[in-house]
Amino acid sequence: MDIRQLRYFLAIAEEGQITSAAKKLQMAQPPLSQQLKQLEEELGVKLVERGPRSVHLTDAGEMLRRRAQQIIELADSTSREISDFGKGLNGTLPIGTVSSSGATLLTDRLSEFNRTYTGVKFEIHEGNTFRIIELLKSGIIEVGIVRTPFHTTDLEIKYAESEPMIAVMHPDYDLNPQQESIKIHELRDRPLIIYRRFEQLIRDTCRKSDFEPDVFCKNDDARTTLLWANAGLGIGIIPKSALKLASHNQLIYKEIQSEALRTRIAAVWAKDRYLSTLARKFIESFGEE
Structure with a gap:
């Protein structure tokens, strides 16, 4: 069992169809079906129940899905962390902001941060607080700039004044x-x-x-x-x-x-998820504890 096989299995689990998963992975269906069969044989358990139009995870398949997500997230985080180490404080920082924070963020935060870390570029996503938190939890952005009130579950928070x-x-x-x-x-x-x-x-x-x-x-x-x-x-x-x-x-x-x-405006980021060096430095420069 390797990372590639786990990615294949997760695609099948997410799509609920081998055909759709193959399209998502940009590969032919027969090789994907063969990879699933090899994985089941290696583990000695049935991972999916095959129907005429879809597949459903067995209990063992659900267990593997949860573990596979953790393993792949850890592998991806490790890769990004090593890449960050090699780059130093360079690269692109994806941030989400609410419209009412835009001017303050630009004049009071990003300008100062940019003067300190001149090699950093930014990718800004705008939306309301709920949309920014969705982007954060989906991994599209690393840091969200939102405004209270909002639900704080699964978030780390640093408040401005x-x-x-x-x-x-x-x-x-x-x-x-x-x-x-x-x-x-x-x-x-x-x-x-x-x-x-x-x-x-x-x-x-x-x-x-x-x-x-x-x-x-x-x-x-x-x-x-x-x-x-x-x-x-x-x-x-x-x-x-x-x-x-x-x-x-x-x-x-x-x-x-x-x-x-x-x-209050607040910087938020996901709990228990890897943060790039850029994101950590930006959070350090933001607001009050």
Whole structure:
């Protein structure tokens, strides 16, 4: 039994068909079937039950699938680690970021990191927090830059500093020009433009002040909130650092005086998975413990 055979077996297990697995592996079906037969003979157990259109793993096959995944992941991690050692601090670092962290990540993190490690290149994947965590768990990225709140299961986390949420608005919506901040109850009966994943948090906070928020627009990108607020359609609620995404000079903002409406950017990576030297150095440079 070798790594190649385990990769073949995993492809069959994942595809549920020898024909589909052969296409995925870019090989003919008969040699793949022969490899499976040789593996079963070597181990002395039946690994799959063959049906007319698909195959199903036996109990022994399920056991081998779990072990094979561990063995191949370890082999791949070892290969990357040795490759990293040979390259030093060079290569490409795949990172996932949420849109509301983009400006802060660029100005406060990547610029400094790039000055220190000039041989590093970056591959950036953008999406919402849930999408970034999916990319992380699937191994497409090594480090995700996400925003609280999120589920922390199976993740290692390093937080940046806490920041308030702010109300952004066209001057026509500013009823108290002298104030630099507002209390949550001042948003009563005002049309709000919010990021969808903060909806429950915002609703709960407003309800604690005895009112139901008037949500005029929900969206999935802080830039949309800024655009709609700039058009005078309502008052946007965003993390303060996301204001750096704005290019609209007429927008004004006021910090919302609410401990509940504070958020943090965090660097996350998968527990018990190999991290490249580049990823470890980037995490070391990020935020607070």
